[in-house]
Amino acid sequence: MYSFVIFVYLLAVKIAALFNHKARLMVKGHSEVFGILRERIDRNEKYLWFHAASLGEFEQGRPLMEHIKKEYPQYKILLTFFSPSGYEVQKNYKGADVICYLPFDTPFNARRFVKLANPYMAFFIKYEFWQNYLKGLQKLNVPTYSISSIFRKNQVFFRWYGGTYYKVLTRFTYLFVQNESSKELLSKLRIQNVSIIGDTRFDRVLTICHQAADLPLIESFVTAQSENSSERKILVAGSSWAPDEDIFIRYFNEHPEIKLVMAPHVIDESHLTEICTKLKRPFLKYSEATLENVRTIDCLIIDCFGLLSSIYRYGQVAYIGGGFGVSIHNVPEAAVYGMPVIFGPNNKKFREAQDLKNLGCGFEIQSFEDCQSLLNKFFSDKDYLEEIGKKAGDYIKVNSGAVEKILRQISL
Numbered sequence: 001m002y003s004f005v006i007f008v009y010l011l012a013v014k015i016a017a018l019f020n021h022k023a024r025l026m027v028k029g030h031s032e033v034f035g036i037l038r039e040r041i042d043r044n045e046k047y048l049w050f051h052a053a054s055l056g057e058f059e060q061g062r063p064l065m066e067h068i069k070k071e072y073p074q075y076k077i078l079l080t081f082f083s084p085s086g087y088e089v090q091k092n093y094k095g096a097d098v099i100c101y102l103p104f105d106t107p108f109n110a111r112r113f114v115k116l117a118n119p120y121m122a123f124f125i126k127y128e129f130w131q132n133y134l135k136g137l138q139k140l141n142v143p144t145y146s147i148s149s150i151f152r153k154n155q156v157f158f159r160w161y162g163g164t165y166y167k168v169l170t171r172f173t174y175l176f177v178q179n180e181s182s183k184e185l186l187s188k189l190r191i192q193n194v195s196i197i198g199d200t201r202f203d204r205v206l207t208i209c210h211q212a213a214d215l216p217l218i219e220s221f222v223t224a225q226s227e228n229s230s231e232r233k234i235l236v237a238g239s240s241w242a243p244d245e246d247i248f249i250r251y252f253n254e255h256p257e258i259k260l261v262m263a264p265h266v267i268d269e270s271h272l273t274e275i276c277t278k279l280k281r282p283f284l285k286y287s288e289a290t291l292e293n294v295r296t297i298d299c300l301i302i303d304c305f306g307l308l309s310s311i312y313r314y315g316q317v318a319y320i321g322g323g324f325g326v327s328i329h330n331v332p333e334a335a336v337y338g339m340p341v342i343f344g345p346n347n348k349k350f351r352e353a354q355d356l357k358n359l360g361c362g363f364e365i366q367s368f369e370d371c372q373s374l375l376n377k378f379f380s381d382k383d384y385l386e387e388i389g390k391k392a393g394d395y396i397k398v399n400s401g402a403v404e405k406i407l408r409q410i411s412l
Contacts, residue, residue: 203401
């Protein structure tokens, strides 16, 4: 049944490729994989294979990859992606020696891939449970690890209709999970080769925080409000979608004392035009800004990628987008700078969001009124803002160290 579902999915993607650019990229990329492996894999080297479905999972695996690359240079890194949104962004990533797509998990693809890649070890990030690939790796006695995985009782492994699919989890040499509840769920399946190590993303955001780039345009924008930094009232909205923007832009329009830096998730021309029509105060796109004119505006729209993780450090409060859609985006990326985070209701799958809510420094909103009440309190009570911001930053620091925990339990 599993392989049949994979074949149906493969057929659907090939049909979609006739009309959809992303699907075409996937089909083309998958067709090139075996040629890349034949040409670039050196059979005399030992490869550590990291698989990430997309960009978010890549960021979780990245701290471990980069630590190994630095401390164990005798190994090569093979990095694979399933989704174009991961591969197309990171296909030139310098931390890996070979980068390619991972073809659909058919028995034929799995056997061929594992044979050509010839990995010494394999690491699957978070939700990657590919039955045929894992079976092939186990058959060849390749140590295989699940990294930063998290389990919930509504997943197929724990449902009555899951049948024997849970056995895919027994093919891992070890599972490094994020929390105690994940370990407890696995124990009910009699899976005991499990350690709680937390989320490797915390290691990643701490590294980013320490290496954050100076951004003169952002600096000029935020200091124009007041030369006294303690009086700044800067809201940074990251990875926002239209429903998020309807909320925080309305607040911005009604509060002239607030400045806004917003980095929308989608930066195509139609979405940027939509944003501009909602703004009632002076604004500029980052691509149009200079050190001089940026001091005359109240809102800066980031119309490029790659800056958000460094931009958060200029704010006092962060709004994380996506919570009124599929799911929220990267919360630790903002919290690491010691600021409270606000997000929409679709956040239940994210351990860090739940933890921050329980600590009183992460805040779920359902409406504009919820957001308005929070922001009014934050920006009117400096001591309270500093207190909850410190809680957020401390949470990230306390929960870092997953990479070291993993390395203590694998044999490199």
